[in-house]
Amino acid sequence: MIRFNDITKIYTSRTAGINNVVALEGISFGVDQGEFVSVVGRSGAGKTTLFKLILAEEKPTQGSILFNDQNIYKLGAGNLNRLRRNIGAVFQDYKLLPNATVYENIAYVMKVIGAKDSEIRHNVPRILEIVELEDRQKNYPAELSGGERQRAAIARALIHRPQVVLADEPTGNLDPYHTLDILKLLIKINEMGTTVLLATHNREIVNKLKRRVVTLEKGKVIRDEKIGRFAL
Amino acid sequence: MLTSFRRIIGLGWQNLIRNGGIAAANVFIIMIPILLTSALFSLRAVGDVLVDELQQKADISIYFNESVSEDDILQVKDRIGRIPGIGKVEYVSKDQALADFRARYEDSSTLMESLDEVIGNPLPALLHVAADAAKPLEEATALLEGDEYRDLVYKINYNERKEDIQKVFAFTDNIGKTGLGLFAILASISVLVTFNTVRIAILSRKREIGIQRLVGASRWFIRGQFLVEGLIFGILAAAFSFLTVMVVSWYAGPALAGTLSMNMWTHFSANFWTILGMHFGIGTGLGIFSSLIAVGRHLKV
Structure with a gap:
């Protein structure tokens, strides 16, 4: 479903004398439909860059990523939009629309994919209930705690039942109670057929999951285990 | 399609309301070139009257035997x-x-x-x-x-008035050219100021545009929201500036009639539709154009 072919990403410094940063180097692996893959590694290992490349937010310096056998960097604007609508992304910095309420942030994705108003009215409250934000739906992101923003971002990523969920540190700001709930939610949607890529440095989560683990270090894949454990 | 259109309008309106301060600044800034053009339109009318009067004075008399x-x-x-x-x-x-x-x-x-x-x-x-x-x-x-x-002719006073006549025509000719030049400069400056204000306002929402792109919104779905905002800025700016010109013409027109050789209110009434069209044309044009240009560069996510 997703195939990374010899991906290298180098961030070029604009300042003379400052070295370029190699974020990813020669990454090659594939993710099948319905898989649950944890991408683990220390901060700066390249997890977030990998996710940015899947969303075509960044372009690789070298290599390609195939999504359903299509090179995502050769997609036209319309197909790129469709690709992104097939991906539910939970960003480390949430990326919630600041001038929209929690409800509107989640409904926005439904509007983008062209869902009917009745579907929006039906689905948004349901997902809000699942992430326990029903009483915060009229609040703006700035009025929420870090954990609440995280849950709003997760709700937005899942609302349109995407083919793939990219979750970049989705439990980073959550307490153990909510962490477990979100984890259960990710497992549940994975069991329903959604492919999940989870970037985390939470050892406990990875060990509990008992799913495939891809370990990154300094931009390279150093381990890829079918049922892995967090080992750095 | 219709649903998307309705949603774009709804989101554009919602953004405008939620960014009230920035919206007010944009409306105010768009009012400047509208009012400037309107003022120059009226000044041109005043100028035409004055030039006409001056030119009438630069006549010659032919005396017959x-x-x-x-x-x-x-x-x-x-x-x-x-x-x-x-x-x-x-x-x-x-x-x-x-x-x-x-x-x-x-x-x-x-x-x-x-x-x-x-x-x-x-x-x-x-x-x-x-x-x-x-x-x-x-x-x-x-x-x-x-x-x-x-x-037949006893005397023509052209030669004795020649210098004065040439001065008057050179002056009236220069008034036209200077006025046009001044208008071009001021209009360019005010359009640039407007464009940059809208650009800065949109720059503050660069992140928001990026987020919309990453969740799969098409460029036109996003651009459309800013287009709606720009259109509303333009309409509001045009309405406020039109009211301003109307009120100023109403109050100051009769009082300045002697000084300006014409009544501004009469001029306003006679050119009501032209002035209205000019205000709304410039307002909506600038609002839409600035928004579209400014948002365009942030859509490349």
């Missing part, structure tokens, strides 16, 4: 009137010239007494010739000083 008949003078009037650039040609008969003279100098007893002592009417019949430039007057003078009309 005593023996020349009225028919001959009217033939000359007709011939001069056919010279391109010649405006009004007014015939003043001997009797009219005397009546005008008496009216003008009625307070001067010495002049009146002297006039009474003269037998008959000493004043010649004449033609007042006005033009929109110095050249036609020069042509008219040359024609009358030529063989065909030399015997």
Whole structure:
């Protein structure tokens, strides 16, 4: 479903004398439909860059990523939009629309994919209930705690039942109670057929999951285990 | 399609309301070029009146010999009137010239007494010739000083007024050119200021645009929201500036009528639709254009 072919990403410094940063180097692996893959590694290992490349937010310096056998960097604007609508992304910095309420942030994705108003009215409250934000739906992101923003971002990523969920540190700001709930939610949607890529440095989560683990270090894949454990 | 259109309008309106401060700043900034253009439109009308008045004063008088008949003078009037650039040609008969003279100098007893002592009417019949430039007057003078009309003409005051006439026309010509140049400069500056204000306002929402792109919104879905906002900014700016011009013309028009040689309220009423169209055209045009250009560069996510 997703195939990374010899991906290298180098961030070029604009300042003379400052070295370029190699974020990813020669990454090659594939993710099948319905898989649950944890991408683990220390901060700066390249997890977030990998996710940015899947969303075509960044372009690789070298290599390609195939999504359903299509090179995502050769997609036209319309197909790129469709690709992104097939991906539910939970960003480390949430990326919630600041001038929209929690409800509107989640409904926005439904509007983008062209869902009917009745579907929006039906689905948004349901997902809000699942992430326990029903009483915060009229609040703006700035009025929420870090954990609440995280849950709003997760709700937005899942609302349109995407083919793939990219979750970049989705439990980073959550307490153990909510962490477990979100984890259960990710497992549940994975069991329903959604492919999940989870970037985390939470050892406990990875060990509990008992799913495939891809370990990154300094931009390279150093381990890829079918049922892995967090080992750095 | 219709649903998307409705949603774009709804989101555009929602963004505008939620960014009230920025929206108010944008509306205010768009009002500047509208008001500037409107002011220059009115000033042009005032300028035209003043130029016309000045040009009327830069006329020449052709005095005819005593023996020349009225028919001959009217033939000359007709011939001069056919010279391109010649405006009004007014015939003043001997009797009219005397009546005008008496009216003008009625307070001067010495002049009146002297006039009474003269037998008959000493004043010649004449033609007042006005033009929109110095050249036609020069042509008219040359024609009358030529063989065909030399015997009819007693005196033409062109040569003694030549310098003043040329100065007046050079001045009125420069007013037009300077006004146009000034308008071009001020309009360019105000459009640039407007564009940059809208650009900065949209720059503050760069992250928001990026987020929308990453969740799969098409460029037109996002652009459309800003287009709606820009359109509303333009409509509001046009409405406020139109009201401002209307109120100012209403209050200040009659009071300034003497100074400006025209009543601004009369000018406003006579050009109501032109001014309305100009305000809304510039307002919506600038609002939409600035928004579209400014948002475009952030859509490349």
